[in-house]
Amino acid sequence: MDHQKLRESISAAWATDVLPSLSGLVEIPAVSPGYDADWEEHGHLRAAVEHVRGWVASRGLPDARCDVVQLDGRAPLLLVDVPATPGAAATGTVLLYGHLDKQPPLGDWSEGLGPWQAVIRDDRLYGRGSADDGYSGYAATTALEAVRGAGGEHARAVLLLETGEESGSPDLPAYLEHLDGRLGEVSLVVCLDGGGGDYERLWLTSSLRGAVQATVTVRVLETGVHSGLGSGVVPSSFRVMRQLLDRLEDPETGEVKVAEMVVPIPEERRAEAAELVALHPEVAVPRFPLRPGMRRVSDDDVELVLNNTWRPTLSVTGAGGLPDPAVAGAVLRAWTSLRLSFRLPPSADAEAARVALEKILTTDVPYGAQVEVGDFMVMNGWHAPVLAPWLASALRQVGDRVFGKPCQSMGIGGGIPFMEMLGRRYPRAQFVVTGALGGDSNAHVPDEWLHIPFAVQVTEAVAHLLDAHARAGGQA
Incomplete structure (x- = not known):
């Protein structure tokens, strides 16, 4: 795979294609069903799914199938099925996950900003759902495109974007049963609903509460x-x-x-x-805006x-x-x-x-x-399985080639229901839970923002992992 070509194509796609459509997604008030009892009547979740479906379908991935799936009374989801490149047809399925539902506005946003208003300032895209995690479907699709364009390989890839994650994903068990025959044998899960403490390296989530x-x-x-x-x-x-x-x-x-x-x-x-405290003390425990004189629960960061x-x-x-x-x-x-x-x-x-x-x-x-x-x-929470040798090697290469710094693992205090469900359903699969969400991205609170250059790097990292998985033969 031509790594320089991969990087250039991803950067160009984000600048010219991703950001305009992602900005349009931000402007759809697709509040999660748990916070909007009339979500079906309002139609915003369906609009968000259709918006992203239209963009993915326009990308021209060979023989890709883009389906909006909606069971009666349940929030819709987008399922994109992309066939493997010719050399990776027998390497199982890569499942790429994200969500399109959003938290409610929750409070007053800063002047010139708003939850349903896409604003780009200083490499930041502001708006609800920008970082958590409307970008995920765009990053996954762009990574697949770039791998093919740079001469790389990828296994059959299924992109699943749900619309109930912020409500605890109550509909996902039913959808997993409904789609069981279409997902195939999943050997790698890439979840882009995670993040880390800075924008200098790829952060891997080792556990979720x-x-x-x-x-x-x-x-x-x-x-x-x-x-x-x-x-x-x-x-x-x-x-x-x-x-x-x-x-x-x-x-x-x-x-x-x-x-x-x-x-x-x-x-x-x-x-x-x-290790996290020793290597990244500024990241291990975020410095929250405590009131004067207020102390944390403990003086021991570990x-x-x-x-x-x-x-x-x-x-x-x-x-x-x-x-x-x-x-x-x-x-x-x-x-x-x-x-x-x-x-x-x-x-x-x-x-x-x-x-x-x-x-x-x-x-x-x-x-x-x-x-x-x-x-x-x-x-339920989730605990990551031990990395397979091919994935450990690929992550080291991502650290060297994409970020110039080693990847770092850490547990996360939040949760992603889908990971536990998939862990039970595919016990032999490898998991990469990562993303562009930073510790200061203001997810769930006013002034949510996406660090655009970091999201571009995360996209490049995903592309490298897709190619490495295919070349490893889809090994668990």
């Missing part, structure tokens, strides 16, 4: 009453909620007490965390990495029944509702954790208060 989310409501009264009359007689719903939370989490240390959410940390991941990747944590991400302080009257409120979000270790059983959580919250409730637990989101 799972999650259990639930809405918990404590009810103590049919209606609110005057606090001067009711307090001291009726326990506040907030106090009952606080006691229940103490069953789940140590209020002093933050340690999660639910046994089903705790697993032993593998020694290789402890070693990886220590422990902080493990907290974020292999230990369960609880965040309260929403509340109901609590009026704004400016208009809060002297009322003993009838109910309090909280949205609980647990991040689980990669190897924890999320369903077992959900069952345990519900039991803890509804058994022997203080004062006999009424507790409702529902609106669950359950997602």
Whole structure:
């Protein structure tokens, strides 16, 4: 393969073809179904899929098939099937994954920026879904084109872009069953929904946490009453909620007490965390915008990495029944509702954790208060398999040829449901979970942006891996 030709074609494609279409994708408000109950009526998810389908179909990949697949009542997905190059017809299937659904706007964006407004400034493409991860389908398609144009090889490649990842991918199990005969024998999975701590090297995700989310409501009264009359007689719903939370989490240390959410940390991941801290201390633990005087959970960076990747944590991400302080009257409120979000270790059983959580919250409730637990989101984590020799060698070459620095592995505190599903379905497959998302790319919050030169390099890296996989004969 002509590496110089590969690089030049990818750079040219991004400048002239990818960015205009990707900008158009940013402008589609394709909010994930979990945040838009009327998503089907609004049609934005379908519009996003059709937008990318049209672009991929226009690229002229030989005999490529671009299908929009939608089961009844489920969010659509785009499936692109690209036949192997002549010399790699017997090397199995490469499955390339990304998603087209987006988080909601969530807050005020900076002046001149907006969630559905594509703006390019200083090598950055701003807009919701730019980095997480609307670029993925464009990068995968461009990599396939470039491999062919530079004289390289690639196995049969299937690009799968779903529209429910930000909602926990609830429809993917059904789609995997539906598409089972079309995916073939997958020997390599390339997921472009990841990223890392800087834009200087390819970052590989070694593990992903799972999650259990639930809405918990404590009810103590049919209606609110005057606090001067009711307090001291009726326990506040907030106090009952606080006691229940103490069953789940140590209020002093933050340690999660639910046994089903705790697993032993593998020694290789402890070693990886220590290496990450030693080699990339500025990346290992992001420097979040703490308020003056605020301290982190620990002064030990290795422990902080493990907290974020292999230990369960609880965040309260929403509340109901609590009026704004400016208009809060002297009322003993009838109910309090909280949205609980647990991040689980990669190897924890999320369903077992959900069952345990519900039991803890509804058994022997203080004062006999009424507790409702529902609106669950359950997602298993994922732990990467050991790299095959061909893939380890290819990643070293990517580090040398594309970035000039070695690749780096690290665990991620977030999750990608599809990886665990694929890991169970294709236990012999190799996995590369990577991407252009940086630690400061503002995914899920205002001013999300994609580092364009880095995305171009990630595209080149994927092209090298496709060629190496084909030349290795698709070995697991």
